[in-house]
Structure formats: structure tokens, C-alpha cells
Amino acid sequence: MLSACSLITPKPSINPVIIRQVPPVEWLQPCPKPELTGHTNQELLTLTTTALAVIDQCNADKAAIKQWSESESSYE
Numbered sequence: 001m002l003s004a005c006s007l008i009t010p011k012p013s014i015n016p017v018i019i020r021q022v023p024p025v026e027w028l029q030p031c032p033k034p035e036l037t038g039h040t041n042q043e044l045l046t047l048t049t050t051a052l053a054v055i056d057q058c059n060a061d062k063a064a065i066k067q068w069s070e071s072e073s074s075y076e
Contacts, residue, residue: 022069031058 033055 020072022072023065028062028066028069030062031055 033052
């Protein structure tokens with residue numbers, strides 16, 4: 001009769017593991033503003049204005065990613 005007790009298997013315990021992922025450090029570096037040259041003043045102005053707007057947006061995006069990354073690491 002004691003062998004009947006061995007048929008009862010214990011329920012496995014489930015321990016969830018939370019893995020937090022953050023962007024690589026390289027993604028958090030500011031975009032460098034390049035040296036700009038052009039053939040005409042108008043081309044130079046257009047290129048400069050566009051390049052600086054893109055770089056400013058890039059840096060704003062990276063700042064937001066960095067803020068998110070820091071807030072995610074504070075939950076640990």
C-alpha cells in the first residue's frame with residue numbers, strides 16, 4: 001500500500017525570469033555634426049539646414065532612448 005504514494009507527482013514550481021533589454025551603448029552616442037562644404041551659397045545653406053535638423057532629431061531620439069534605458073534599469 002505504501003507504493004501508491006509514489007504515484008503522486010509534485011507540481012513543478014514556475015519561477016518567471018524577467019530579462020530587461022536596453023539598446024547598445026553605441027546607439028546612445030550623440031550624432032557628430034559634420035564639416036559642411038558646398039559649391040554655391042544656396043547649396044551650402046540647404047545642406048547645412050537639412051543636416052543640422054537631422055542631427056538635432058537624431059540627438060533628441062537618442063536622449064529619449066537613454067531616458068527610457070535609465071528608467072528601465074531603475075526597476076531592477
